[in-house]
Amino acid sequence: MQLTVLKIGGNVLNDEAALAGVLDYFASLTELAVLVHGGGGKASEVIREMGREPRMVGGRRITDAPTLEIVTMVYTGLINKNLVAQLQRRGTNAIGLSGADGNAILAEKRPVGEIDYGFAGDVTEVNGSLLAGLLRLELRPVLCPITHDAKGQLLNTNADTIANEVAKALATQGYQVSLKYCFELPGVLRDINDENSIIKTITPKTYRQYQLEGVIAGGMIPKLDNAFDAIASGVQEVVIGDLSHLRSGQATRLIA
Ligand SMILES: Nc1ncnc2c1ncn2[C@@H]1O[C@H](COP(=O)(O)OP(=O)(O)O)[C@@H](O)[C@H]1O
Numbered sequence: 001m002q003l004t005v006l007k008i009g010g011n012v013l014n015d016e017a018a019l020a021g022v023l024d025y026f027a028s029l030t031e032l033a034v035l036v037h038g039g040g041g042k043a044s045e046v047i048r049e050m051g052r053e054p055r056m057v058g059g060r061r062i063t064d065a066p067t068l069e070i071v072t073m074v075y076t077g078l079i080n081k082n083l084v085a086q087l088q089r090r091g092t093n094a095i096g097l098s099g100a101d102g103n104a105i106l107a108e109k110r111p112v113g114e115i116d117y118g119f120a121g122d123v124t125e126v127n128g129s130l131l132a133g134l135l136r137l138e139l140r141p142v143l144c145p146i147t148h149d150a151k152g153q154l155l156n157t158n159a160d161t162i163a164n165e166v167a168k169a170l171a172t173q174g175y176q177v178s179l180k181y182c183f184e185l186p187g188v189l190r191d192i193n194d195e196n197s198i199i200k201t202i203t204p205k206t207y208r209q210y211q212l213e214g215v216i217a218g219g220m221i222p223k224l225d226n227a228f229d230a231i232a233s234g235v236q237e238v239v240i241g242d243l244s245h246l247r248s249g250q251a252t253r254l255i256a
């Protein structure tokens with residue numbers, strides 16, 4: 001059976017019109033579907049409002065104890081529940097989950113190396129049978145980037161990683177999975193300032209080349225590392241772009 005995992009990032013979540021369009025699209029999908037959301041932008045805003053300075057290294061947030069409290073409130077509460085309500089309004093029976101709910105996503109605290117990421121978690125297991133069970137009940141899971149370690153500790157996990165791990169787990173459950181990363185640009189661009197420079201397809205070889213040339217950098221690197229891992233692990237396709245290019249098939253496509 002066909003299944004779409006749609007990931008929406010912080011910039012889409014912060015843009016009311018763009019978000020409404022993405023939720024209309026998600027609600028209109030005829031295949032099975034799972035939504036994964038981030039919200040790093042909103043979390044950073046709230047962290048600043050609380051008088052703290054957000055800290056990111058290599059696309060990952062340094063999550064000390066007060067930061068974990070804030071991101072838990074923002075991702076599992078504010079963002080997740082609003083998305084679920086917006087989908088209910090569209091006639092989609094969405095169910096919002098953190099990784100702790102139904103033991104959906106287990107993670108382990110990132111070991112302290114050169115950098116101490118605090119309560120940042122690396123995914124160890126996705127409960128594919130729970131998600132498959134919810135899908136069979138005609139529910140659409142909406143997953144936020146908070147995971148747990150089964151010892152009572154919540155952890156903060158990059159949302160692109162969640163999308164990738166969820167897509168892989170559902171591929172293992174026998175679904176034909178399409179993983180769609182929806183962000184604010186039309187695709188992966190050859191020139192970040194030229195929206196017409198969409199790279200149509202990327203292979204592991206051209207990916208390395210683009211990185212060496214500095215064409216692909218920043219937040220795009222963890223996104224693509226995750227995406228190639230998904231393709232190598234049974235996910236059928238990975239596409240990256242804004243809503244209109246995802247819809248028209250002109251977004252960037254990864255090829256194994
Ligand atoms: N070649 C590229 N094409 C498109 N985006 C790129 C490229 N290189 C770096 N980026 C950056 O990657 C960012 C997307 O990653 P990220 O901020 O993690 O997205 P998300 O909002 O989905 O979490 C873009 O906003 C852009 O600044």
Ligand SMILES: CC(=O)N[C@@H](CCC(=O)OP(=O)(O)O)C(=O)O
Nearest residue numbers: 009010038039040060061158159
């Ligand atoms: C550990 C870690 O980095 N967690 C991320 C989770 C949110 C996220 O990934 O949001 P976007 O998809 O909007 O970037 C963070 O707190 O920023």
